[in-house]
Amino acid sequence: MKHLLAVSICLVSLSLGAVPPQQHQVGEKNPPPLPPLQGFLAGSAQTERQWEEKFRAIPNTDNLREYMKLMSARPHHVGSPYDKQNAEWMLSKFKEWGWDAHIENFDVLFPTPKERRLELLEPTRFVAKLEEPPIDIDPTSNQQAEQLPPYNAYSIDGDVSGPLVYVNYGTRDDYEQLARLDVSVKGAIVIVRYGGSWRGIKPKVAAEHGALGCIIYSDPADDGYANGEVYPRGAWRNKDAVQRGSVTDTYFAGDPLTPGWGSVPGARRLEIKDSPLITKIPVLPISYSDAQPLLASIQGQVVPEKWRGALPLTYHLGPGPGKVHLVVKSNWDTKRLYDVIAKLPGAEAAGQWVMRGNHHDAWVNGASDPLSGMVAVLEEARALGELHKQGWRPKRTIIYAAWDGEEPGLLGSTEFLETHMEELQQHAVAYINSDNNSRGFLRVSGSHSLERFLNGVAHDIEDPEKHISVWDRAHLLRIADATGAEVRDELRKRADWRIRALGDGSDYASFLDHAGIAAVDIRFSGEGGEGQYHSIYDDFYWYTHFSDTQFIYGRALAQTAGTAIMRLADADLLPFDFVGQADTIKTYVKELERLFKSQQDEIRERNLELQEGVFSAISDPQKPTQPPARMETPPVISFAPLQNSSDALQKAAQRYDAALKNFPAGGFKANAATLTTLNERLYKSERLFLSEKGLPGRPWFKHQIYAPGAYTGYAVKTIPAVREAIEQYKWTEAQEGVTTVSDILQKEAASVNEAAAQLEQLISAH
Amino acid sequence: MKHLLAVSICLVSLSLGAVPPQQHQVGEKNPPPLPPLQGFLAGSAQTERQWEEKFRAIPNTDNLREYMKLMSARPHHVGSPYDKQNAEWMLSKFKEWGWDAHIENFDVLFPTPKERRLELLEPTRFVAKLEEPPIDIDPTSNQQAEQLPPYNAYSIDGDVSGPLVYVNYGTRDDYEQLARLDVSVKGAIVIVRYGGSWRGIKPKVAAEHGALGCIIYSDPADDGYANGEVYPRGAWRNKDAVQRGSVTDTYFAGDPLTPGWGSVPGARRLEIKDSPLITKIPVLPISYSDAQPLLASIQGQVVPEKWRGALPLTYHLGPGPGKVHLVVKSNWDTKRLYDVIAKLPGAEAAGQWVMRGNHHDAWVNGASDPLSGMVAVLEEARALGELHKQGWRPKRTIIYAAWDGEEPGLLGSTEFLETHMEELQQHAVAYINSDNNSRGFLRVSGSHSLERFLNGVAHDIEDPEKHISVWDRAHLLRIADATGAEVRDELRKRADWRIRALGDGSDYASFLDHAGIAAVDIRFSGEGGEGQYHSIYDDFYWYTHFSDTQFIYGRALAQTAGTAIMRLADADLLPFDFVGQADTIKTYVKELERLFKSQQDEIRERNLELQEGVFSAISDPQKPTQPPARMETPPVISFAPLQNSSDALQKAAQRYDAALKNFPAGGFKANAATLTTLNERLYKSERLFLSEKGLPGRPWFKHQIYAPGAYTGYAVKTIPAVREAIEQYKWTEAQEGVTTVSDILQKEAASVNEAAAQLEQLISAH
Numbered sequence A, B: 001m002k003h004l005l006a007v008s009i010c011l012v013s014l015s016l017g018a019v020p021p022q023q024h025q026v027g028e029k030n031p032p033p034l035p036p037l038q039g040f041l042a043g044s045a046q047t048e049r050q051w052e053e054k055f056r057a058i059p060n061t062d063n064l065r066e067y068m069k070l071m072s073a074r075p076h077h078v079g080s081p082y083d084k085q086n087a088e089w090m091l092s093k094f095k096e097w098g099w100d101a102h103i104e105n106f107d108v109l110f111p112t113p114k115e116r117r118l119e120l121l122e123p124t125r126f127v128a129k130l131e132e133p134p135i136d137i138d139p140t141s142n143q144q145a146e147q148l149p150p151y152n153a154y155s156i157d158g159d160v161s162g163p164l165v166y167v168n169y170g171t172r173d174d175y176e177q178l179a180r181l182d183v184s185v186k187g188a189i190v191i192v193r194y195g196g197s198w199r200g201i202k203p204k205v206a207a208e209h210g211a212l213g214c215i216i217y218s219d220p221a222d223d224g225y226a227n228g229e230v231y232p233r234g235a236w237r238n239k240d241a242v243q244r245g246s247v248t249d250t251y252f253a254g255d256p257l258t259p260g261w262g263s264v265p266g267a268r269r270l271e272i273k274d275s276p277l278i279t280k281i282p283v284l285p286i287s288y289s290d291a292q293p294l295l296a297s298i299q300g301q302v303v304p305e306k307w308r309g310a311l312p313l314t315y316h317l318g319p320g321p322g323k324v325h326l327v328v329k330s331n332w333d334t335k336r337l338y339d340v341i342a343k344l345p346g347a348e349a350a351g352q353w354v355m356r357g358n359h360h361d362a363w364v365n366g367a368s369d370p371l372s373g374m375v376a377v378l379e380e381a382r383a384l385g386e387l388h389k390q391g392w393r394p395k396r397t398i399i400y401a402a403w404d405g406e407e408p409g410l411l412g413s414t415e416f417l418e419t420h421m422e423e424l425q426q427h428a429v430a431y432i433n434s435d436n437n438s439r440g441f442l443r444v445s446g447s448h449s450l451e452r453f454l455n456g457v458a459h460d461i462e463d464p465e466k467h468i469s470v471w472d473r474a475h476l477l478r479i480a481d482a483t484g485a486e487v488r489d490e491l492r493k494r495a496d497w498r499i500r501a502l503g504d505g506s507d508y509a510s511f512l513d514h515a516g517i518a519a520v521d522i523r524f525s526g527e528g529g530e531g532q533y534h535s536i537y538d539d540f541y542w543y544t545h546f547s548d549t550q551f552i553y554g555r556a557l558a559q560t561a562g563t564a565i566m567r568l569a570d571a572d573l574l575p576f577d578f579v580g581q582a583d584t585i586k587t588y589v590k591e592l593e594r595l596f597k598s599q600q601d602e603i604r605e606r607n608l609e610l611q612e613g614v615f616s617a618i619s620d621p622q623k624p625t626q627p628p629a630r631m632e633t634p635p636v637i638s639f640a641p642l643q644n645s646s647d648a649l650q651k652a653a654q655r656y657d658a659a660l661k662n663f664p665a666g667g668f669k670a671n672a673a674t675l676t677t678l679n680e681r682l683y684k685s686e687r688l689f690l691s692e693k694g695l696p697g698r699p700w701f702k703h704q705i706y707a708p709g710a711y712t713g714y715a716v717k718t719i720p721a722v723r724e725a726i727e728q729y730k731w732t733e734a735q736e737g738v739t740t741v742s743d744i745l746q747k748e749a750a751s752v753n754e755a756a757a758q759l760e761q762l763i764s765a766h
Helices: A002-019 A021-026 A042-057 A062-069 A079-094 A173-179 A202-210 A286-297 A369-387 A411-419 A422-425 A448-459 A468-480 A485-493 A508-513 A540-546 A550-569 A579-612 A614-618 A640-662 A672-687 A720-727 A731-765 B002-018 B021-028 B042-057 B062-073 B083-097 B172-180 B201-208 B290-298 B365-389 B412-420 B423-426 B446-458 B471-483 B485-493 B508-513 B538-544 B551-571 B579-612 B614-618 B642-664 B672-689 B720-728 B731-765
Strands: A100-109 A112-122 A158-166 A191-192 A213-217 A284-287 A323-331 A334-343 A349-359 A397-403 A428-433 A441-446 A519-526 A707-708 A716-718 B101-108 B112-122 B156-164 B188-195 B213-217 B283-286 B323-331 B334-344 B350-357 B395-403 B428-433 B438-447 B519-526 B706-708 B716-718
Touching: A002 A411, A042 A369, A042 A550, A062 A079, A062 A369, A062 A550, A062 B101, A062 B642, A079 A100, A079 A334, A079 A397, A100 A411, A112 A284, A112 A286, A158 A213, A191 A202, A191 A286, A191 A369, A202 A213, A202 A284, A213 A286, A213 A323, A284 A323, A284 B642, A334 A411, A349 A411, A349 A422, A349 A550, A349 A672, A369 A540, A369 A550, A397 A411, A397 A550, A397 B519, A411 A422, A422 B365, A428 A508, A428 A550, A441 A448, A441 A468, A441 A550, A448 A468, A448 A519, A448 A550, A448 A579, A468 A485, A468 B579, A468 B614, A485 B579, A508 A519, A508 A707, A519 A550, A540 B290, A579 A614, A579 B471, A579 B485, A614 A707, A614 B323, A640 A731, A672 A707, A672 A731, A707 B672, A716 A720, A720 A731, B042 B365, B042 B551, B062 B083, B062 B538, B062 B551, B083 B101, B083 B334, B083 B365, B083 B395, B101 B412, B112 B283, B112 B290, B156 B213, B156 B538, B172 B201, B188 B201, B213 B290, B213 B323, B283 B290, B283 B323, B290 B334, B334 B365, B334 B412, B350 B365, B350 B412, B350 B551, B350 B672, B365 B395, B365 B538, B365 B551, B395 B412, B395 B551, B412 B423, B412 B485, B412 B508, B423 B428, B428 B508, B428 B551, B428 B672, B438 B446, B438 B471, B438 B551, B446 B471, B446 B519, B446 B551, B446 B579, B471 B485, B508 B706, B519 B551, B579 B614, B579 B642, B579 B720, B642 B731, B672 B731, B716 B720, B720 B731
Parallel strands: A158 A191, A191 A213, A213 A284, A349 A397, A349 A428, A428 A519, B156 B188, B188 B213, B213 B283, B350 B395, B350 B428, B428 B519
Antiparallel strands: A100 A334, A112 A323, A158 A323, A334 A397, A441 A519, A707 A716, B101 B334, B112 B323, B156 B323, B334 B395, B438 B519, B706 B716
16 A cells, blocks of 8 residues: 555656646546646636637727828827827827826937938039939828938038948958958948948948948848839839938947936936947938949949849949048937836736837838837737726736837837836836837747747737747748758757847847846748838838738737736736746857857967968959958867856756746645745846946946847847957957856856745745 | 897888888988979989970960960851861961871761840830940951851750740759749740859750740849959950850760761761750840840749849749740751861870860850960970970870860860770870860869879979969968868868869860760869850950960960870879779768768658648748648668778779889889780779760760769769769669669779789889
């Protein structure tokens, strides 16, 4: 008997540990109507599922269309009357839907064009048009009086002349190659194509290399006829369409005059000349019809093959003989922002805030960017308001935001965050962002503690065209795109798909990078929706002809993000997961080791080739190239602290995960106060990734796992203190970064361990 | 004492085995003035070196320029008066330089244009120009009366109309992708760009897929302004320049009416309709200015990114709406070829022939193709004649050839070879080919039994611009171009650089592929020399402005090939090496195993993805794609016979190599008859690679190690009976190929063993 009893106990404890709750209930004769929900006690999971299903039935594509039509009817950039009008209209809607809403204002620096001139002086004369003409068939394209003309916000004022040099995408690598090709941009004006990096990086790197001015254009190879028929016949950028955009430097986000504090009316402000965000040289964006005569005027060496665009000419490097005169002057005015903030109060844990946002300002009419995402957010709010009327009461407080001033530099979200920093760090559970949305596949990026949770949500949303789950569709795309059997193997074995890390590019950045609030970005894309980025033609006519024309992916976005918000707001135990987080961090550590090794190997190889005479042997005397500079071989960097600390985090994560498996098993009623404390520890775990001193040279960026690259802008650099140091050959700084990040990982591990202990206690107390 | 003695003997035998002869002679107080020469006895090596140095001082760049100016003065295609005149002029020069020379004639099928018409019928009308206009500054570009207009020789006559489909390079992979994109070419006329495969493959594959006609054009991305300024401002193809060329199928080389036998006047001939070489559908080449309206008329899906060309339009797949009418008619005449054959008789082994050739016919004026190589060959002949006058007497007979009719299909060389097959197989030691030559790096391809020998030659030639050896320069380029540390490591450790295997594209093909005569192709390239391939602008003005303008690489080519010819003609023991050959063959065997594995893996993966629903999940309903067909997983193929036979060859090669190291050691006088027999075995070793039945489906191609691909044309397929079968999913044929090739490798191994035994005996007899 003793023996048999022992076996039976063992079986029970196994099933407690490993089997999902509903299967467990089979024995209790409650057939499982729905799959389990992480973090929900057995009873509440059923209720949650029912409310979520009601929720997902509400969003309506006609509403999405109507919101977009209304909000994109006129240009609504920062400071425009229609920007304010949209904010006020949204405020009234939130209120109508039962939300506690208000508008919060900030006063920010927002330069607008005063003078823009670009002319080719030699060898022929040509004056750039710098205009986007109206198109008859497109009813909002003729609102010139209200449109912001093509320009790059925060370009310094300037009046410069010089020979042209073509610098490809204008990345640091491009300039290295230029040096090898013996071309200097000193005293020249660079012409650079959009792509390859965030646009603000282009004038920054150009200025670092001695250029006097910077002209950015959209090459049809990247963004024009090479990709498809041009507007209005097709979706793609036509010869006159220009990409506007901000070109601030990457030191911090938000108002360039209030780094780290809120630009509330009357706040202290830097002088414009003292802001490190303003460019060092004047910058102007142009269309490819304006670029073509400039590019045709350049001679000198023919560009490397990968630098070729799709204009019908031979791309040369220069300098000159083409010489241009560039004038850029702005009205350096302060403009008022209108952030719309709406709340549904939490019934049980009102001090825990689940946040959601999208920006509402645009460069011009902005149907795709940002309204395609904004209208989904509004429809979510309407649906949640509807549920609330029907009696649903979220445990936690839900806050929806429609940010203003995202386009110039994440102004609305950053100034809000900086103003409310303390309370947000205390209360914010997570922030879910979206922005422009189109057709295709669900793309999720963000904090890896929410990876498992978001995978769970994605399983519950149906793709509107394929009628499989959006998880399945995204998973199968990953298999299709995978290179190599090893990658596919992992995709097939891993329960969750990996989510990408966040860099920069929308309003999540300040939440995550500056405040350590777990953040994710959710959108659908991959099947169209490109082609008019930041031009006047990104409007209702274009969107309803060439993007998510039926608004079914807009509805899917509302369903996905709304489900996530509800689940976060209602969970008994917040669905943070550290196993996926630790696993991801371990892949970063491996990447860093490989990166360092490859930098070492490259330097050694280059030095050997210099010694062998490779570079002089392959230099064509008719197109001479310069050998690269000799570098010292890097000293050894020890990655052991990172390996040890990520191991510690993994171990703690596994302990927490083991405890978690027992959490909902018995359907016990946990002590509410204890749960609240544990939940607070969970959502504050992301704060532990902050370092007070911030990243080397960028103190505003405090997160030590994720940051936009100092020289990529949009693209993320994970464990940036180490990665960027290695990339830039700063070996001492890299070793220091290892120490900083390892300490932080140890703290995170300790906290996760503590959370596991609390959870174990909770369960054993039951 | 006994112990010491043993050590001393051991040292001596080591030095006998491993140290080069001149170092060995140090002890004999003959300081080595020059490095060793493989295959030369100690005394003859010195003499050889002295004659070679004299030889290399003779070639003169002014002569090269004068020969080219004269021979390119008028169009000299097959059947033209100037083709004959050039042949007769060369004959007179060979004679003047002391050679025993004659002209050998063949009568071959050579169609020339009778009617060419191409018009766009819908949606707009456009008539293609099909002409290359004269350019004022270029004095030979106005010889319209004598020029062959742009056409593809051996296109079948036809008059067809149909919608256009764009098929990229028109390879089999491209059609597979088209099928996935749900586009068929049945009943359509394909428009295909030059590149990616030999041009004859394009109509072949198009016809296999049901197309009615084929238009081939030069896209500026591959061959036009994207690469550099266009002619006459720069070297590159301008909007009107057209690439002519033959489009025969790949069953055999030579006259399409005399497969396997010589087209001597009066020979038996197939009927034209029975020749498998004529295309199945009409084909016409056009310029990119003629192509642009046609491409602009195509709608339907936008092409995959890699299919985009550089014309300023959106490339679509079609079919239509653009519809064209294509008419191609030829005069199907027989034309006379003029091969110039010149001999310097061998003094000791007159029955062993060392051969050298280049073609002299062109599509039009042909300064680069073929005269840049032809004039170097002539200058070699003058220099060798000069040495002969000074008393130099080659051991072996040297035969120089200026081939006619290469452009239409290697006619002159193939008909010569087929006519003299028996005696060439008996007497030919090796054939060294060249063709167009430009600036840059020495490129050597060919039989790997000559790899070590040609590396030795390359060490002795100075690069005219860098003043390092052409070996060093080519070696350093390989390091610069290498991808990965492993490849660079091998490059640095291996004494010889690897030479490439030969496919098709010039007159070496019949020698190697049909007759098993060891062949190599030598040329300089990599720094210009492109841009006017097969257009009227490939002329003296173009060459002397944009290619090897000083003719210094022409001189280097004469020095390189002439040195190789002299060394082959004078060696006591022919410098064939089997270690490099076996090593190369073993790399091919490994490639085949990897290829099979990857085919297996791909099929398994594809089947799994079909089952998972990957293809339907990623198909955009607005741009639907078709899933690929399910395939059976391939059965296991045993590569053991290839592994064993290549091991056997390697072992035999090492044995021969060990014997070889002792060959010149003592400076012994070998028995001349024995050496002659051994030499004959050596040069006939390449014959052993032939199989009487030839390749599957291509019996004329008998070589089992090298062949042009049936679906690549130019590009080589090594061990083709196995490789092409695997590529085409013919598993049984692949296993049969393994058996055939393994048997052949065993025969080669046995012969090399026998050669080693003979050499060992020779040395021990000394």
